[in-house]
């Protein structure tokens with residue numbers, strides 16, 4: 001049996017951890033079967049508890065953009081660990097990473113570190129509300145901004161996978177301040193502003209969505225949001241937890257040339273350690289405590305080990321010539337070649353891709369919103385997932401997730417992946 005030890009570990013885990021996992025999508029509920037327990041990772045590869053290796057297309061859901069256990073990052077974290085794990089005081093390192101980010105990302109003057117993407121988005125919304133004095137936020141169906149109450153309204157991936165987009169435990173009072181809109185529907189969002197414009201503190205969006213599978217903004221949708229927010233005095237928040245330092249160093253703001261008022265980060269920014277952040281112009285960011293009145297805090301925020309991992313990762317990205325061109329090229333090759341193989345097999349599909357983020361949707365011809373992502377053939381994706389897994393290719397375990405290409409993927413891994421896709425038997 002391929003996953004013997006994983007099976008035993010999963011059985012044992014379920015005794016002590018709800019559902020056996022510490023984050024739901026890891027449980028393979030969507031694709032079925034037993035989740036694979038990993039024991040180590042290096043470069044492009046994961047090694048599971050049974051000793052099998054996999055080419056990794058999740059990369060810890062994005063953070064491992066350099067590939068796993070990168071030498072420089074490893075060394076930097078080891079050296080930092082010698083100096084202490086956490087002080088609960090300011091450190092020079094925090095200014096160093098803040099300066100590096102502010103100097104290389106458009107439209108931000110200041111950044112506040114937190115410990116997860118959830119915290120970043122939750123805090124950015126509080127800041128937007130405090131700054132504008134308004135209560136309502138707009139979010140898009142299928143976009144995920146972490147698991148804080150205000151966002152668990154049609155939240156994509158994890159939530160969509162389980163078919164309960166509205167979580168119990170979120171009060172009606174909270175839900176009433178979250179307005180829902182359809183991704184890429186320019187008319188609808190204009191309508192929402194016509195009715196609620198004076199009450200809207202912020203629009204929050206994944207500028208390239210990754211949590212309903214990869215879905216791109218179309219017909220200048222982001223520019224449209226920018227002008228609506230300007231017209232009504234609302235803030236535009238880009239949730240760049242996935243796109244930040246991935247589509248480009250300056251994320252979607254840089255790639256699409258659209259300015260956000262607040263930006264949230266996570267994933268790549270911590271290089272594999274638990275880090276999130278939110279950033280914006282001084283006038284808004286200084287409304288935060290201790291300078292301003294909007295409260296936000298964290299015992300382990302700016303933790304030195306996490307900052308060192310993040311800083312070293314970001315430095316590597318900046319100092320590697322053509323870093324983004326290279327990972328984008330890898331993704332482009334996979335996109336093109338997988339498309340070709342599926343066409344040869346007569347399998348109808350749609351591949352959405354922006355830079356090094358991509359998803360394969362089956363039995364649909366275009367996917368620009370959550371409804372369209374949901375209308376794809378997810379049973380076929382699950383079949384595809386398991387056949388590739390058995391051949392040592394580790395895709396995200398849900399058709400509502402995005403593949404993240406790392407810089408460690410070379411021609412060898414691409415060939416191995418394409419060979420597995422060629423062997424895909426579709427019945």
Ligand SMILES: *Cc1c(COP(=O)(O)O)cnc(C)c1O
Nearest residue numbers: 116117118144145146241242266
């Ligand atoms: C992962 C993710 C989050 C939440 O980040 P966590 O670190 O898991 O809390 C928020 N927004 C987006 C777009 C994400 O992909």
